[in-house]
Amino acid sequence: MVEITEKEFKQLTEYVKKNYGINLKAEKKILVMGRLQSVLLEKGCNSFTEYFEYVLGDKTGQAVITLIDKISTNHTFFMRESGHFDFLKEQVLPGLKESVHEKDLRIWCAAASTGEEAYTLAMILDEYLGPEKLWWDKKILATDISQSALEAAMSGIYSDERINPLPSRWKENYFRRYDGKNWIVEERIRNEIIFRKFNLMEQVFPFKKKFHVIFCRNVMIYFDNETRDLLVDKFYDRLESGGYLFIGHSETVNRARTGFQYVMPAVYRKN
Structure with missing residues (x-):
């Protein structure tokens, strides 16, 4: 195994x-070293210094x-965190249904990972709007920094075990058998989601319109306080007045420096 020195770890992190x-805190050193071993081996790097130079020098962006x-x-x-979805159905969507102009409902799943959250939101919208859905512009933007996670999300393929927590009516209405062990999300639901690779550290969020709902759960736990505060500010700016921000239960918003109003655990609303 190629060892990573303190200097190399500091440089990379x-x-x-x-x-x-x-x-990436100091206790993640072994994890980082382990996860990158196969890459170093594949690229013929004998040290993490060589690997870091390779990353910086790669003009394709693939590294x-x-x-x-x-x-x-x-x-x-x-x-x-199913309570968030209950609150969305019972409190948020009824209000938005009455207040959203021109039936243009905008939801952003800002840390889509392998797609479960985005598809859950799409199924909730489908069930809530029912036949009226035809008259709504309700596509969900789902972004993530990980290309491999997005590719898994776009496939819409999940095992028996992974769809087990879903209500039985959802399994019947929104999935079909893909093979002996897996299911695939119905195409009409997959088509409700726009998947894009996006880095939340971008200085400017390039969205023409503001969102009514933003889900960004269990991401900010990896950020320090300053980075988290700056991101919360950007979310606030990209929400419509009265819009909602959903975060993870292990995350917090610094209410002393933001305009967000606390609604319930891990749910905030823009004044």
């Missing part, structure tokens, strides 16, 4: 934090994509 916001894919934690599942 500072680059990742500056460009992608991920704060940094692989780096982020390796060190990112893309753990999610259907109905994660």
